[in-house]
Amino acid sequence: MGTSTRWKGPNGDRWSSAGRRLARWRDDSRKADQRLEEIAADHLSALHETLRADRSAFGLYDTACAAGERLAGALGSLATEGAESEDALVARLVSEVGGDGGTLADAAVRRGMAAAVRDVRSRHPELDDAMGGGAGGGFTWDILCDLYQVFFAEMVGEFLRSVVAEHVKLAVPVLIVTDPESRIADWVAEKVVDLVPNPCEESAEATDLEQAVDTAQSVVGAVQDPAAALPKIAELLVPRAVGKVLGLITEEITGEEGAAA
Numbered sequence: 001m002g003t004s005t006r007w008k009g010p011n012g013d014r015w016s017s018a019g020r021r022l023a024r025w026r027d028d029s030r031k032a033d034q035r036l037e038e039i040a041a042d043h044l045s046a047l048h049e050t051l052r053a054d055r056s057a058f059g060l061y062d063t064a065c066a067a068g069e070r071l072a073g074a075l076g077s078l079a080t081e082g083a084e085s086e087d088a089l090v091a092r093l094v095s096e097v098g099g100d101g102g103t104l105a106d107a108a109v110r111r112g113m114a115a116a117v118r119d120v121r122s123r124h125p126e127l128d129d130a131m132g133g134g135a136g137g138g139f140t141w142d143i144l145c146d147l148y149q150v151f152f153a154e155m156v157g158e159f160l161r162s163v164v165a166e167h168v169k170l171a172v173p174v175l176i177v178t179d180p181e182s183r184i185a186d187w188v189a190e191k192v193v194d195l196v197p198n199p200c201e202e203s204a205e206a207t208d209l210e211q212a213v214d215t216a217q218s219v220v221g222a223v224q225d226p227a228a229a230l231p232k233i234a235e236l237l238v239p240r241a242v243g244k245v246l247g248l249i250t251e252e253i254t255g256e257e258g259a260a261a
Contacts, residue, residue, distance in 0.1 A: 048247025068238035112155030157189035
């Protein structure tokens with residue numbers, strides 16, 4: 001993607017149909033919120049359809065898997081060290097998880113990581129006590145497992161935010177003031193977050209540690225401290241997490257009236 005040419009977004013009938021619906025949408029129209037949710041579902045369905053046809057599309061699958069593995073690797077140190085502030089946590093994770101790649105998928109990972117930290121902070125007020133409390137302790141695993149789940153959902157939302165933003169700029173600049181791309185990204189993230197497996201729940205539901213990490217024999221010895229195995233469990237869950245949010249492990253998500261054109 002050169003610096004002199006603006007990326008015009010994905011191509012194909014499904015994407016074009018979603019773009020046309022967005023072009024016709026007006027914030028002050030009847031059932032505007034419902035229609036925007038349907039448009040969000042259109043874009044998510046278009047993404048899923050594209051990736052089912054070609055898993056390598058946009059580089060999103062491989063980028064998300066690599067980022068998920070890096071996040072899993074960072075969870076253990078966050079459980080012991082924590083962070084001094086939200087800004088410090090965002091900076092650290094954006095750097096460690098997002099890397100410095102220049103693709104749209106890389107950018108979606110970095111923005112998704114920052115959004116996930118903000119989201120988890122709003123869900124867990126106790127996170128403020130853990131940050132800057134001077135105790136030097138880490139974050140609890142319920143917070144970290146939520147962060148893991150939310151990251152994958154926010155990453156998909158942020159990727160589609162970029163797609164919708166291009167549709168807005170190119171087709172319907174009058175809509176910029178209504179910020180539909182942010183609302184669509186939020187809807188998408190909210191819809192897919194429950195598809196992401198939670199490492200804490202996967203560990204708790206396993207009949208024994210070996211079932212949870214059946215391909216990681218080195219972790220089985222940690223049964224006396226199940227939390228010690230959670231980063232490895234999180235890593236093993238990455239392909240399933242990415243597959244679900246990208247529609248490769250199929251659970252169809254649509255708006256109230258489906259994804260009609």
